[in-house]
Amino acid sequence: AKDIVDISQYKKYNISESYIDRIEVIENGVHINPLISKDFKKKLQILFSGRNSQEKRPNIFFEIAKKIPDSSFHIAGDDFRNYEDHPNVTKYGKLNENKIEELYKENNILLITSYREGFPLVVMEAMSNGIVCICTNVGSIRDHIIDGINGFVIDNSENECQIIDNFVDRIKQLDENRILLEKMS
Numbered sequence: 001a002k003d004i005v006d007i008s009q010y011k012k013y014n015i016s017e018s019y020i021d022r023i024e025v026i027e028n029g030v031h032i033n034p035l036i037s038k039d040f041k042k043k044l045q046i047l048f049s050g051r052n053s054q055e056k057r058p059n060i061f062f063e064i065a066k067k068i069p070d071s072s073f074h075i076a077g078d079d080f081r082n083y084e085d086h087p088n089v090t091k092y093g094k095l096n097e098n099k100i101e102e103l104y105k106e107n108n109i110l111l112i113t114s115y116r117e118g119f120p121l122v123v124m125e126a127m128s129n130g131i132v133c134i135c136t137n138v139g140s141i142r143d144h145i146i147d148g149i150n151g152f153v154i155d156n157s158e159n160e161c162q163i164i165d166n167f168v169d170r171i172k173q174l175d176e177n178r179i180l181l182e183k184m185s
Contacts, residue, residue, distance in 0.1 A: 028121055036130040038108065040182045044071040044175050047107040047131065049100070049122045050114075052078040060113035063164045065089045068171055074103060104129035108181060109174065111167060114138050115156060127151075130185040134170050136163065150184055 010017055046068075048061040058075065062083050065073040069088050076092035076099075085091075095103070110126040110133045117139035124144070126133055133151040135141045145151040152170040154163060174181040 028119075028124060030121070030124045030128045032128045036105075036185075038130050038182075038185055040108070040178045040185070044068075044109060044171065045107040046071055046073045046109045046111060046171065047103060047126070048073070048075045048111050048113070049077045049103075049126075050112075050120070052080050052082070055114055055116045057113040057115060057160075058083065060160060060164055060167070061111055062086065062089065063160075064111065064113075064167050064171070067164070067168045068175075071171065071175070074107060076100065076103060100125075101129075104131060107131055108185070109134060109171060112136060112138075112141065113163075113167070117141065119144065132174060132181060132184045134167060 007017060007020070010020065046065075048058060050056045050058070052058055058080060061073070061075060065086050065088055071088065073086070073089040074092065075089060076095050079093055080091050092099070092103070104126060107126075108131060110122065110131045112120055112123060112133065112135035114120075114136055115138060119140040123133050123135065123141070127144075127150070133145055135145055135151065135153055136156040137153045138156055142153055145153050147153040154166045154170070156163065158166065174184075
């Protein structure tokens with residue numbers, strides 16, 4: 001536990017470091033679906049699932065969708081009526097567990113466009129359903145996504161236009177290399 005605890009807090013409050021050994025980190029867990037069957041030849045299906053809040057930056061998702069008109073984009077988890085409708089974007093709002101499971105089965109890619117996160121549970125849920133995640137480098141994303149191996153991590157220090165272009169480049173890479181898409185999945 002010493003590698004995840006900020007020892008300075010213990011020193012600041014005169015707490016013995018021996019208590020650190022009592023700390024145990026228990027990561028979130030999700031059910032792994034062993035019967036995943038994806039069609040890697042069809043038009044890409046790209047998902048965003050989250051709140052309509054500034055730190056999640058759904059505006060980036062909509063800008064990406066504009067730049068890739070040949071893919072289908074799906075956005076769920078909140079009300080996104082304040083964003084202009086696009087012919088290749090389907091807005092779902094809040095979904096029950098069965099409907100989100102259907103989306104996981106249908107989609108190939110999940111986008112996390114946030115500028116701030118802890119670790120989004122949706123990443124684990126998506127990966128357990130064979131979805132390739134493309135995420136900004138925030139929170140503990142890098143603890144779970146190995147860039148180029150099981151997903152892509154986008155530099156979050158760039159301006160939003162560059163971040164959008166980086167997402168678009170990764171999506172196009174997967175669209176043009178379906179073997180890579182299937183391998184990452």
